[in-house]
Amino acid sequence: MRLFWVLFKKELRAFFVSPVAYVVLALIMVLSGYSFRAALSILERGPSEGSIVQWMFQPNWFWLSYFFTFPLLTMRLFAEEKKMGTFETLFTTPVHTWQVVLSKYFASVFVYAVLWLPSYFNFHLVDWITAGQVAIPPGSLKGSYLILLAMGLFNLSIGCLASSLTSNQIIAAVVSFSVSLLHFLGGLFIMVLGRKVSETFVDITSYFASMEHIRTFTSGLIDTRPLVYYTSLSVLFLVFTHQVLEFRRWKP
Amino acid sequence: MIDVQDLTKQYAGRTAVDRLTFQVEPGQIVGFLGPNGAGKSTTMRILSGFMPPTSGRATVNGHDVFHESIAVRKSIGYMPEMAPLYTDMRVKEYLRFRAELKGLSGRAMRHRVGEVMELLAVTDVRRRLIGHLSKGFRQRVALADALLHKPPLLILDEPTNGLDPVQIRQVRELLLSLKPAHTILLSTHILQEVEAICDRVLMIHHGRILANETPDKLTRGLRAASVVQIEIQAKGDDILTKLEALPNVRKATQDAEENGWRLITLRVEARQDVREALMDLVLKQNWKLRELHRQLPSLEDVFVELAAADRAK
Numbered sequence: 001m002r003l004f005w006v007l008f009k010k011e012l013r014a015f016f017v018s019p020v021a022y023v024v025l026a027l028i029m030v031l032s033g034y035s036f037r038a039a040l041s042i043l044e045r046g047p048s049e050g051s052i053v054q055w056m057f058q059p060n061w062f063w064l065s066y067f068f069t070f071p072l073l074t075m076r077l078f079a080e081e082k083k084m085g086t087f088e089t090l091f092t093t094p095v096h097t098w099q100v101v102l103s104k105y106f107a108s109v110f111v112y113a114v115l116w117l118p119s120y121f122n123f124h125l126v127d128w129i130t131a132g133q134v135a136i137p138p139g140s141l142k143g144s145y146l147i148l149l150a151m152g153l154f155n156l157s158i159g160c161l162a163s164s165l166t167s168n169q170i171i172a173a174v175v176s177f178s179v180s181l182l183h184f185l186g187g188l189f190i191m192v193l194g195r196k197v198s199e200t201f202v203d204i205t206s207y208f209a210s211m212e213h214i215r216t217f218t219s220g221l222i223d224t225r226p227l228v229y230y231t232s233l234s235v236l237f238l239v240f241t242h243q244v245l246e247f248r249r250w251k252p
Numbered sequence: 253m254i255d256v257q258d259l260t261k262q263y264a265g266r267t268a269v270d271r272l273t274f275q276v277e278p279g280q281i282v283g284f285l286g287p288n289g290a291g292k293s294t295t296m297r298i299l300s301g302f303m304p305p306t307s308g309r310a311t312v313n314g315h316d317v318f319h320e321s322i323a324v325r326k327s328i329g330y331m332p333e334m335a336p337l338y339t340d341m342r343v344k345e346y347l348r349f350r351a352e353l354k355g356l357s358g359r360a361m362r363h364r365v366g367e368v369m370e371l372l373a374v375t376d377v378r379r380r381l382i383g384h385l386s387k388g389f390r391q392r393v394a395l396a397d398a399l400l401h402k403p404p405l406l407i408l409d410e411p412t413n414g415l416d417p418v419q420i421r422q423v424r425e426l427l428l429s430l431k432p433a434h435t436i437l438l439s440t441h442i443l444q445e446v447e448a449i450c451d452r453v454l455m456i457h458h459g460r461i462l463a464n465e466t467p468d469k470l471t472r473g474l475r476a477a478s479v480v481q482i483e484i485q486a487k488g489d490d491i492l493t494k495l496e497a498l499p500n501v502r503k504a505t506q507d508a509e510e511n512g513w514r515l516i517t518l519r520v521e522a523r524q525d526v527r528e529a530l531m532d533l534v535l536k537q538n539w540k541l542r543e544l545h546r547q548l549p550s551l552e553d554v555f556v557e558l559a560a561a562d563r564a565k
Contacts, residue, residue, distance in 0.1 A: 002357075003352075003353065006349065006352040006353055007353075010349050014338075014340065017340055084336050084337075084338070084339070085332060085334060085336030086336045086338055088297070088332045088336060089330070089336055089337075089350075089394075090353075091302055092300045092301060092302050092325055092328070092330045092332075093325060093350070093353045093354055094322045094325045094326045094353075094354065094355065095353060096322070248302075248303055249303060249304055249318075
């Protein structure tokens with residue numbers, strides 16, 4: 001556990017010393033800022049259905065650009081170490097592979113969580129400025145950030161795996177971006193097709209239809225199925241990452 | 253300290269290390285000598301627990317490098333080739349991080365980091381980014397890293413690579429000073445380095461051991477012809493013939509002539525010394541001699557010979 005913290009600290013430091021964290025932070029602030037402004041403009045139109053939280057998190061374009069954050073956060077995790085040769089110095093110290101995997105993964109999760117903090121304060125700012133005139137359903141707000149975190153865990157674990165497969169950061173970024181986006185679009189596509197295919201098919205795809213999960217959570221419903229889905233897949237991808245790194249030790 | 257039995261490592265279609273067997277006794281400095289691609293780095297990586305052998309067995313300090321990898325890593329300080337470091341960290345910060353990884357903490361950790369920085373003379377650059385340091389400093393930071401946890405065994409892959417002559421001497425002196433407490437396995441392709449500090453030489457070529465000797469024996473016991481150079485003043489055209497008539501002289505060639513002084517190179521049969529006979533001849537012929545010098549076989553000669561013998565087998 002001690003070694004986990006040593007590695008975790010070093011990874012966090014690497015994020016904030018390099019420009020990566022700030023670039024991604026800027027990206028997310030522009031993105032969520034614009035969404036927030038769009039959500040506020042709906043308020044101006046007079047009474048409408050839904051809440052400001054839903055208007056912010058439900059537009060598709062918001063989610064499409066959201067996938068740019070994961071490759072940026074995860075591409076260097078292992079690829080950089082391999083490229084620079086520090087992979088060798090790292091794994092010739094008495095550390096276990098799982099300690100390295102978990103420390104790198106949770107460092108990226110931590111940074112990801114920090115990136116969404118400003119957008120969270122936006123809601124409180126509106127609440128304070130308008131003296132509570134704008135309805136911000138607390139369940140809806142909590143649900144939104146919960147699904148953001150769950151999807152983050154999942155997509156970061158994909159990025160982690162992608163980075164462990166190569167020594168080239170660009171390749172890692174492209175792989176993680178493609179897989180994350182395909183997963184998202186897959187769910188979206190089926191939902192659009194919805195009525196043209198059989199009911200059972202739609203039922204099955206609802207398990208991985210991210211947009212559907214987002215609708216549920218932003219409306220304030222906490223459904224445990226997507227949470228289990230995302231966290232268990234994250235664990236699976238981290239196990240894969242571990243195996244990829246350990247393969248070096250086992251391959252004849 | 254190190255016990256290697258029939259170690260073999262194959263990469264896709266290529267054998268990098270071929271049934272290597274050797275031992276290293278505690279307290280020794282052993283030089284791993286061979287050209288690039290001979291299998292030095294591969295062997296060191298296996299010994300450091302970074303990757304497994306295809307077959308065979310290696311133990312370090314009594315621990316199997318594959319099955320007890322963590323125990324092995326605790327007892328070695330390993331410095332890979334090219335000294336890879338985190339270029340975005342500062343020297344002190346990096347060494348502290350590495351020390352913590354190796355199990356040191358608190359005051360003991362800070363003290364030890366200060367100690368190795370002094371030892372490797374990197375204290376002055378402790379606040380600089382590693383990425384901004386010269387090759388020599390980086391090499392020394394990497395060496396400091398390897399020494400952090402006072403490992404009984406140091407495995408150093410080309411520790412003096414990229415250093416200037418003064419730094420090379422400093423590193424050699426440092427390694428010699430570590431000798432009683434530490435066993436050192438270092439790789440190099442420089443013969444003088446081996447002669448200067450090593451107790452034993454493991455010469456390796458195409459993944460196989462060609463020789464496992466003390467440096468003295470390696471150069472003396474060679475069959476390779478040695479070379480004697482003389483500079484004489486003499487008249488006549490038959491000088492070369494007279495020289496070649498000496499016992500054990502294979503061939504005499506004149507390299508240059510300047511103001512009547514002739515620079516002549518004699519190739520001599522292996523393990524034979526012709527210098528006395530040569531002196532007698534010079535006196536008898538009444539030649540003037542102003543230089544007489546014997547060259548021992550170079551690493552290149554040693555190598556060519558051992559490799560040829562290996563091929564013949």
